[in-house]
Amino acid sequence: MYKAKVYVTYKESILDPQGAAIKKALHHLNYQEVQKVSVGKYFEIQVADGGQKINEQVQKMCDELLANVNMETYRFEIQDDQEDEK
């Protein structure tokens, strides 16, 4: 069993209104040191060992479903899942 951790964020050129709103809210809470906030999606996917190359599989999942490759970029990490310590 593998665990893929996928991080999807907007490309630099894409406006991130949610990030701007959160930055403003943090400033209201007196966290003036906050310079920039980017918001993204985080996926944890448990994949049984199907024999295929896990990296290629996860990359295809990202390209086909998890990320909008026109506006977003993604990166992922694969763990050989001996029950992630909680």
Next chain:
Amino acid sequence: MYKAKVYVTYKESILDPQGAAIKKALHHLNYQEVQKVSVGKYFEIQVADGGQKINEQVQKMCDELLANVNMETYRFEIQDDQEDEK
């Protein structure tokens, strides 16, 4: 300058309909090996060095704004930000 990477996910006991829907969609795309999908939020926060302990600051930001501590758990990593390599 620091960069905090914050990962917010649902607690185990909380239903994750979005994760279930994505799992179903991945099965439709023939990724039958996918066993479980969890969806969460991912934040990248750039924080100027305000002298205060960065870890405590980020933890408070999570408790006060970024995570709903009743339903979600969070973890974060702090990088001393020499321009994260792209």
